[in-house]
Amino acid sequence: MLFIGLIASVIFMESNEVASMKKYKPLERDSNITTEKAYDQVMQVLMHPRCMNCHPTDNVPKQGDERHPHYFDMARGENDKGFSATKCAACHQEENNDYSGVPGASHWALAPASMGWQGLSKTEIAKRLLNPSTNGGKSHEELVEHMTEDELVLWAWDPGIDANGQPREVPPVSEENFKIAVKKWFDEGAIIPSEK
Amino acid sequence: MEISFQINGENRSVQVEDENTPLLWVVRDVLDLKGTKFGCGKAACGACTLHVDGEAVRSCSYAVKFAKGKNIVTIEGLGTPERPHPVQQAWVEEIVPQCGYCQPGFMMATAALLSKNDHPTDEEIDANIINVCRCATYYRMRKAIHRAAELTRETNLQSTENS
Numbered sequence: 001m002l003f004i005g006l007i008a009s010v011i012f013m014e015s016n017e018v019a020s021m022k023k024y025k026p027l028e029r030d031s032n033i034t035t036e037k038a039y040d041q042v043m044q045v046l047m048h049p050r051c052m053n054c055h056p057t058d059n060v061p062k063q064g065d066e067r068h069p070h071y072f073d074m075a076r077g078e079n080d081k082g083f084s085a086t087k088c089a090a091c092h093q094e095e096n097n098d099y100s101g102v103p104g105a106s107h108w109a110l111a112p113a114s115m116g117w118q119g120l121s122k123t124e125i126a127k128r129l130l131n132p133s134t135n136g137g138k139s140h141e142e143l144v145e146h147m148t149e150d151e152l153v154l155w156a157w158d159p160g161i162d163a164n165g166q167p168r169e170v171p172p173v174s175e176e177n178f179k180i181a182v183k184k185w186f187d188e189g190a191i192i193p194s195e196k
Numbered sequence: 197m198e199i200s201f202q203i204n205g206e207n208r209s210v211q212v213e214d215e216n217t218p219l220l221w222v223v224r225d226v227l228d229l230k231g232t233k234f235g236c237g238k239a240a241c242g243a244c245t246l247h248v249d250g251e252a253v254r255s256c257s258y259a260v261k262f263a264k265g266k267n268i269v270t271i272e273g274l275g276t277p278e279r280p281h282p283v284q285q286a287w288v289e290e291i292v293p294q295c296g297y298c299q300p301g302f303m304m305a306t307a308a309l310l311s312k313n314d315h316p317t318d319e320e321i322d323a324n325i326i327n328v329c330r331c332a333t334y335y336r337m338r339k340a341i342h343r344a345a346e347l348t349r350e351t352n353l354q355s356t357e358n359s
């Protein structure tokens with residue numbers, strides 16, 4: 001029975017990998033940045049408040065460019081989506097709300113606790129990102145797909161206005177260049193420079 | 197643009213020029229249901245809390261287009277004077293309100309909590325009921341939430357015995 005289950009798991013994993021490979025678009029070779037530069041650009045984005053605010057290491061989402069704790073003691077709660085009666089979705093909808101200044105995007109939630117990055121170094125973040133035991137079992141191909149296609153990730157470049165009507169700051173690397181950098185870094189093995 | 201939904205058990209359609217109009221504005225100004233309050237307009241205070249498909253939602257930050265086909269309940273639809281919701285009954289028993297402005301939001305948030313957890317601890321109340329009351333009626337509200345939970349459990353027990 002266990003053997004059959006194991007075989008089924010392997011087939012399932014392989015079919016998932018095949019599915020993700022089909023979606024995976026290889027890097028266009030005309031980008032001329034080095035792999036170290038690509039890594040640096042990826043990290044500049046991951047460490048920006050638009051990304052980092054929802055990757056806490058203390059289960060408390062952060063807000064604003066100064067990264068203050070989310071107002072009213074909102075926390076990770078259940079399934080990374082807040083509490084039973086006060087979920088993230090009580091305020092955060094599928095898109096930014098220009099009337100209230102509340103940000104929104106598809107499946108708004110905290111990143112899993114294993115993907116907490118706040119306070120970590122670039123190297124530590126990269127290790128968590130690449131390790132399937134902390135990244136939700138994602139392969140490199142799946143990570144590329146997640147980082148370049150997921151609507152919540154890409155929200156960072158369309159973060160809307162804040163409660164005072166001011167546009168939120170976007171990451172220092174453009175969306176287009178981030179995608180190129182992600183593909184470049186992963187195409188060349190996702191090597192962490194400090195670990196060479 | 198016409199948007200249809202169910203509200204307090206009635207099917208209603210509204211005409212809006214902007215599909216991103218906050219649901220709160222539609223509820224108050226178009227449907228004339230004034231029980232749901234405008235507080236901060238930034239989804240921070242919770243005075244505008246109502247239920248959409250059973251979930252507590254801050255309606256000042258909820259575009260009316262998202263309400264299409266959904267089931268909305270406001271404080272007016274929570275209970276009746278003859279048959280108040282356990283939360284309404286507890287609020288009366290404990291004489292919770294002072295100015296009262298924020299109370300509908302608190303009551304809707306509490307009703308959402310009790311629909312999922314009819315025996316909340318103080319910690320669970322603190323985590324889930326994060327609305328703001330400038331009269332600081334929090335102490336009385338905590339008592340009322342526990343009383344409402346008790347009434348809810350009694351109601352649930354009676355329903356089980358009758359089924």
